[in-house]
Amino acid sequence: MQADTLLLNRNSHPKLAGELPDADTLEFIYQAALRAPDHGCIRPWRFIEFSGAGRERLGEIFFRGLMARNPQADEAQQNKVRMMTLRAPLIIAVIAKVTEDHPKVPVIEQVLSAGAAAQNMMLAAYAKNLGAIWRTGDVAFDPVVNQELGLEGEDQVVGYLYIGDVEGRNKPLPEHSTEDFVERWS
Template identity: 45%
Template sequence: LGEPGPSDDELREFLEAAVTAPDHGAVRPWRFVVVRGGAREALGELFTKSLLKRKPDADEATIEKDRERMRQVPLLIVVAARINPNHPKVPPVEQIVGAGLAAQAILLAAQSKGYGGVMLTGDHAYDPNVKQGLGLEETDEIVAFTYIGTTENEPRPKKRPDPDKFTTEWNGSTG
């Protein structure tokens, strides 16, 4: 994914799509951190510092991979769930699912405008130093680093699994 990235108006459309995600109890658990411009390099450095705290012996190739990804992608939207563990009707898992659905809505909106996108997580998503550096709360759960930009190559077709392998039809019997 590379330049050009989405305009401010397109970014706004992506975020408007995100907040239409299904949301049990209108909890609105999603939080979005937009990273673009010079902030991309700063995030690459945050990733590096956090990685080296977790793995002081990390090899240079791993470190450079994070930096390079942040240099190339024009827009990153960090999607997090702000968890209310004591909500009387909406358990944390449903709050996380709501934020995940918001991330999917961002990707669909970006695709509708002709952009490519990918959702990644990895160790950075669970690192308290990354959360703090992004201004998130310790109890927030990062559900996606959503990278958006112009596809430089035609996407490789992915072999999708047969949905029948994951589907059963319940016939009403409890036994």
């Protein structure tokens, strides 16, 4: 796929199905992540891959987080949070693995680098004709979930990437004028 097509046509896909991407495709996606900008070459990323029964295990972790946040959650909310991890054949948690008090690279740069790694992964999935969506929500900021995923110190979940075959049609992409976003100082 041409880079211009990739960059201007990437779209988030909420409905994903199919099989787990093959090993070569997954390696390509991870290698793309590892090319993200990385001030100080500290590689402030960690990835947790969930597929098969691992998605159900993640759903149970999300459930425990929900119950800690909202012990009165009704049955519909409980079922929804348990089932949300079954929306794609693959989920990758992208974590900013933060080196606290780094002499040259502040925490914000480390988190942004992990975000850039996530974006590279989404573009790589799209380049391999897969769909993806970057999800956050309460589960990305939940201390129970973060503890069970092994986050430490200032580590942060920057998102959960849901990856699979696109199911359904593409949503229309909005047109934007660069004039609405670009300020030029000449």
